[in-house]
Amino acid sequence: MKISVQTTDFDVGAEMAELRGAGTNIGAHIGAIASFVGLVRDMNDGSGVSTLTLEHYPGMTEKALAAIVTQAESRWELLGCTVIHRVGDLKPADQIVLVIVASSHRGHAFEACEFIMDYLKTQAPFWKKELTPQGHRWVDSRDSDAAAVSRWQVSAQEGKIN
Amino acid sequence: MKISVQTTDFDVGAEMAELRGAGTNIGAHIGAIASFVGLVRDMNDGSGVSTLTLEHYPGMTEKALAAIVTQAESRWELLGCTVIHRVGDLKPADQIVLVIVASSHRGHAFEACEFIMDYLKTQAPFWKKELTPQGHRWVDSRDSDAAAVSRWQVSAQEGKIN
Amino acid sequence: MLNILFFASLRESLGTSQESVALPTPANVGALISELRKRGDAWSSALAVDKRWRVAVNQDMSTLDTSLKEGDEVAIFPPVTGG
Amino acid sequence: MLNILFFASLRESLGTSQESVALPTPANVGALISELRKRGDAWSSALAVDKRWRVAVNQDMSTLDTSLKEGDEVAIFPPVTGG
16 A cells, blocks of 8 residues: 655656556556546636645544555455545646556456545545635535445445445 | 557556646646556466467457447546557556546546446457466456446436436 | 458357358348358357357447348457457 | 644634643533634634534544543544545
8 A cells, every 4th residue: 555645746657557566476466457536627616726725634644545545455355556645736737636446356446446536535634725716715525525425335334345 | 539459558647648638728627537457467267377369350449449438428528538458469467458538527537437448348349368378268258247337238227328 | 242250269260260251141140140050060069059159240249130231241259358 | 731733724714723722621522612612703603513624533533522631632624625
């Protein structure tokens, strides 16, 4: 598991290569790599966004991300996982977050990657502030993100590993 | 849409950058990029695999892949899509297939990426032959892949865009 | 004439990747398969009813009912296993 | 004493990011919030019952019932919006 909260940008190809550990034994067991990159959009809720500032809670953030990945590892058969989240001032089209999940099976890789993103959005202590032509504004949490998380909890009640 | 069937390897980072079209207008509307990479595993069905040979039906393959992407574009709001599939002789840990989907919304990107992989596995004319210590063998199609496709068809009947 | 293509394990077990054959009567995929099965054991076995094979006509997936016409490209192959 | 941290919009509306406060009685999160609300309008408004705020104790999400002890780190913040 690799967890990083950083101001600097990340290189998706390099992170994927690192996770695969080119040339090691683990590498050739991996059959599937699912990944997600979140980017700063130039529009949100009808306003242009020129700067997105990400605040976080140092210490708790890394702990929360590690707990989410550990939970994913207990639900699916994973061979590796990388989560990188940037903080500080970002511009439209900048990369914000990267999740990479490796597994033998494509279904496991896809589900775990989406699970980690859903939980990250609702449980990891990051906050977004946008600069728009009308000034600064804090981004509101979305009901759709809470709904996205709740479907994994229903699955757990139905008998999957919690 | 970019579709490619090729013997040469691909660079995930470069393909993602190309899809984002760094610096263009489209780029900053993209909020989410989901991707999938399929790799050659060194074991399959209990045997070591030293070479994986991919045969395809030139012409129909590209047409089938384009039809799958077009179907995904009609079901979800996508801002771009890349599908690359290699053919010829591959070794364990080699990359086989890449699907990248860009959207404003993470749910759309994830679903469309998984949809494209599920359909590619069951509808695009590729065939795998493995070299194992027991000799060459053609890979059998999997019931689990057929099942993976059928869930999208149920969704269509329930009222999603077909 | 039809242009018939064979792929993967079917290509290997039939020992051919491409042939030109006459349009069957009636002019559909089912009649073509019936004709091919008459070529001998390798053919009747590879194209048996209980074997899993697929047919594409002009690069679109087809069924036994699909009509054929002069010049069509007909491909016969096992279930696909890419990805 | 407790080490209290404030983040994001709460940090801005309360005008503070960190404070040391005495352990409340009873020693739990609910009592701490009640004490903070008494500091004035900005506090009672920001921490109103119908406002959406979250509390973490020693970096784990907590509820109003969560117990507190000397030296705990208590963070108060709005719902998270990362990703």
